[in-house]
Amino acid sequence: MATDRLLMCRPRFYGVAYVINPWMEGNVGRTDADVAMQQWERLTAELARRAALDYVEPVDGLPDMPFAANAGLVHDHTFVPARFRFPQRQPESRHFTSWFRDRGYRVVSLPSGGTFEGEGDALFQPGAPLVWGGYGVRTSLQAHRDLADILDVEVIPLRLVDERFYHLDTCFCPLPGGRIVYYPDAFDHDSLETIRARVPAERRCEVDATDALNFACNAVVAGGAFITNFSSPALRERLARWEFEVIVCPLTQFILAGGAAKCLVLHLTHPGAQRPAATPRAVSGVRERLVEVQGDLLDTGLMNTFLDCITEGGGSFEIETFQAGLRHDQASLARVRVVAPSPERLEAILTRLVQMGARVAEEDRDARLEAVTQPGVAPRDFYSTTIYPTEVRVRGEWVRVTGQRMDAVVVIDGPPEAPRASCRLLRALVVGDRVVSGIEGVRIHPTHVPVAGETFGFMTADTSSERRVELAVDRIAWEMRRLRDRAGKIVVVGGPVVIHTGGGPHLARLVRHGYVQALLAGNGLAAHDIEQALFGTSLGVDLKRGINVRGGHRNHLYAINLMRESGGIRQAVERGILREGVLYECVANRVAFVLAGSIRDDGPLPETIMDLLAAQEAYARAIEGADMILMLSSMLHAIGVGNMTPAGVRLIYVDISPAVVTKLADRGSVESTGIVTDVGLFLNLLDARLGALE
Numbered sequence: 001m002a003t004d005r006l007l008m009c010r011p012r013f014y015g016v017a018y019v020i021n022p023w024m025e026g027n028v029g030r031t032d033a034d035v036a037m038q039q040w041e042r043l044t045a046e047l048a049r050r051a052a053l054d055y056v057e058p059v060d061g062l063p064d065m066p067f068a069a070n071a072g073l074v075h076d077h078t079f080v081p082a083r084f085r086f087p088q089r090q091p092e093s094r095h096f097t098s099w100f101r102d103r104g105y106r107v108v109s110l111p112s113g114g115t116f117e118g119e120g121d122a123l124f125q126p127g128a129p130l131v132w133g134g135y136g137v138r139t140s141l142q143a144h145r146d147l148a149d150i151l152d153v154e155v156i157p158l159r160l161v162d163e164r165f166y167h168l169d170t171c172f173c174p175l176p177g178g179r180i181v182y183y184p185d186a187f188d189h190d191s192l193e194t195i196r197a198r199v200p201a202e203r204r205c206e207v208d209a210t211d212a213l214n215f216a217c218n219a220v221v222a223g224g225a226f227i228t229n230f231s232s233p234a235l236r237e238r239l240a241r242w243e244f245e246v247i248v249c250p251l252t253q254f255i256l257a258g259g260a261a262k263c264l265v266l267h268l269t270h271p272g273a274q275r276p277a278a279t280p281r282a283v284s285g286v287r288e289r290l291v292e293v294q295g296d297l298l299d300t301g302l303m304n305t306f307l308d309c310i311t312e313g314g315g316s317f318e319i320e321t322f323q324a325g326l327r328h329d330q331a332s333l334a335r336v337r338v339v340a341p342s343p344e345r346l347e348a349i350l351t352r353l354v355q356m357g358a359r360v361a362e363e364d365r366d367a368r369l370e371a372v373t374q375p376g377v378a379p380r381d382f383y384s385t386t387i388y389p390t391e392v393r394v395r396g397e398w399v400r401v402t403g404q405r406m407d408a409v410v411v412i413d414g415p416p417e418a419p420r421a422s423c424r425l426l427r428a429l430v431v432g433d434r435v436v437s438g439i440e441g442v443r444i445h446p447t448h449v450p451v452a453g454e455t456f457g458f459m460t461a462d463t464s465s466e467r468r469v470e471l472a473v474d475r476i477a478w479e480m481r482r483l484r485d486r487a488g489k490i491v492v493v494g495g496p497v498v499i500h501t502g503g504g505p506h507l508a509r510l511v512r513h514g515y516v517q518a519l520l521a522g523n524g525l526a527a528h529d530i531e532q533a534l535f536g537t538s539l540g541v542d543l544k545r546g547i548n549v550r551g552g553h554r555n556h557l558y559a560i561n562l563m564r565e566s567g568g569i570r571q572a573v574e575r576g577i578l579r580e581g582v583l584y585e586c587v588a589n590r591v592a593f594v595l596a597g598s599i600r601d602d603g604p605l606p607e608t609i610m611d612l613l614a615a616q617e618a619y620a621r622a623i624e625g626a627d628m629i630l631m632l633s634s635m636l637h638a639i640g641v642g643n644m645t646p647a648g649v650r651l652i653y654v655d656i657s658p659a660v661v662t663k664l665a666d667r668g669s670v671e672s673t674g675i676v677t678d679v680g681l682f683l684n685l686l687d688a689r690l691g692a693l694e
């Protein structure tokens with residue numbers, strides 16, 4: 001077996017002089033030069049027995065230079081120099097590069113602008129033309145794409161998500177025989193899946209936090225030994241079973257700077273890493289695509305959300321052009337190269353970006369269509385819709401999608417010369433339907449993209465300020481008045497709390513005065529409204545006096561029973577049994593109402609639709625053409641309705657719970673307003689304002 005050649009740098013000028021990783025915090029000036037030198041000598045002695053060592057001259061003023069692993073990556077007499085993330089270490093490159101140049105190495109710099117911290121983030125799997133590439137903290141993903149090209153090796157990018165494990169070699173150690181030792185918590189979910197897909201369980205050794213935090217993974221593997229700062233008995237035993245001798249060399253002085261054994265060493269050789277001649281060139285999984293986004297990127301914060309979405313998806317980006325809108329009314333334009341560690345993750349990131357309104361450049365492709373083969377089941381890769389206006393490219397033409405709603409599938413039908421695109425629910429798919437798959441040939445026109453964690457006007461610090469609520473209600477009353485004047489459509493979605501909080505009479509008056517064109521609710525709102533009309537209680541509470549009426553909790557059942565006896569609410573009104581309340585006004589004023597049932601419903605009322613699919617459909621029909629939807633304290637119904645409603649409809653959410661309002665208003669269309677207040681008070685105020693406008 002060929003011995004390894006390693007490059008090291010004597011820690012003559014070593015120390016902690018600045019802080020560029022969490023380990024260095026609090027350690028500036030705290031290292032002991034003599035102890036550090038002894039620890040390094042001891043490590044060197046162990047290594048010298050198992051490998052050939054070369055040395056690079058240390059430089060005064062470059063205290064991190066002993067961490068030779070970060071100099072770059074060497075393979076087959078090619079040296080790819082690091083491009084350090086922090087300026088403090090950047091001057092090291094010149095010295096390392098001269099060393100390699102003087103010895104006849106081919107020096108190839110990374111073509112792209114990303115950062116790269118050498119073998120610290122690029123570990124060869126011993127004996128294979130394979131490199132594990134860490135990214136996300138110090139090294140950029142782009143570097144791994146370039147490494148595969150330059151060195152003709154396969155590179156598997158792994159994303160690091162814990163700042164304490166900022167280089168791959170702090171939490172991952174490949175061993176001969178296709179084995180690895182690693183600390184799972186340092187990686188993101190997808191990277192762990194990648195590791196587990198590539199290395200079978202019996203070849204993976206997962207260490208715990210104690211080992212990891214003592215740099216057990218930061219080991220040099222040479223001549224059958226695993227040379228490390230620390231090893232728990234469990235790790236030692238595991239490695240013994242794999243026939244590795246564990247040699248512990250304390251390197252506490254170097255841990256003060258965030259490094260240990262492996263960091264102090266750069267491999268000059270990688271036996272067995274050459275790819276056999278005549279095999280196709282190696283590729284990295286890294287993929288990229290150019291996307292364009294246009295709009296109020298700066299003032300709405302969309303640009304941030306957009307870039308966050310790329311990094312959170314495990315990708316990286318290069319902004320190719322950015323034209324800032326210099327005035328308030330000017331849109332900005334950005335062209336961004338999205339880089340992802342695998343084709344699958346690129347697709348996942350692009351899907352989210354497209355849903356935010358980005359366009360994949362090279363738009364000259366038609367949407368990909370796949371046929372449904374199982375009723376009610378979409379092809380796996382189907383495009384799922386948003387609330388925003390969407391177009392799909394079919395035979396070279398952009399076709400506007402109809403019936404826009406969220407979480408649906410786009411089906412293409414119609415004659416070839418006049419294709420139609422429409423939103424379809426999963427359950428409505430039939431065999432042979434042609435469904436848009438992937439994101440190619442899809443573009444959407446968001447009015448305003450939800451920004452994660454966005455706070456709305458009424459939910460910020462002054463949520464509870466009465467004055468803010470009053471102002472909001474003024475505005476809503478004015479809009480409702482205008483809608484009524486032009487025969488617009490206002491839909492109310494309400495929960496039973498509307499009645500419990502005393503909002504019933506106010507809502508009834510809104511219906512009577514023509515401010516409501518459809519009422520969507522559950523069995524509860526109707527039952528308690530009728531209970532109140534007949535017995536003066538809501539869930540047994542006398543709303544006028546605010547006290548429990550003895551036995552009153554049964555009142556709603558008597559109310560339901562009476563409606564059942566009459567054959568329905570409508571009939572009860574016609575017979576003069578029901579003479580006031582919200583439902584009474586609906587019947588009397590021919591305002592459509594839909595009652596959607598649920599598991600806890602008593603009765604139910606004859607009108608309550610207990611078939612949920614039918615109820616969903618009735619809701620969808622009722623909101624067609626709505627201009628405004630008032631959602632009053634009914635989280636589930638409001639979410640349901642929100643999903644069916646395309647962007648552009650004015651949505652008002654009222655709930656006493658800020659969490660619910662946040663959740664609902666999260667769709668974030670400009671036309672949605674969240675108000676945190678008691679719904680009874682809200683209706684009272686709204687009723688008064690509308691009265692004042694009469």
Ligand code: ARG
Nearest residue numbers: 021067069120167257259263
């Ligand atoms: N202080 C150095 C830095 O933060 C430590 C480098 C450790 N090297 C390594 N390969 N993990 O850059």
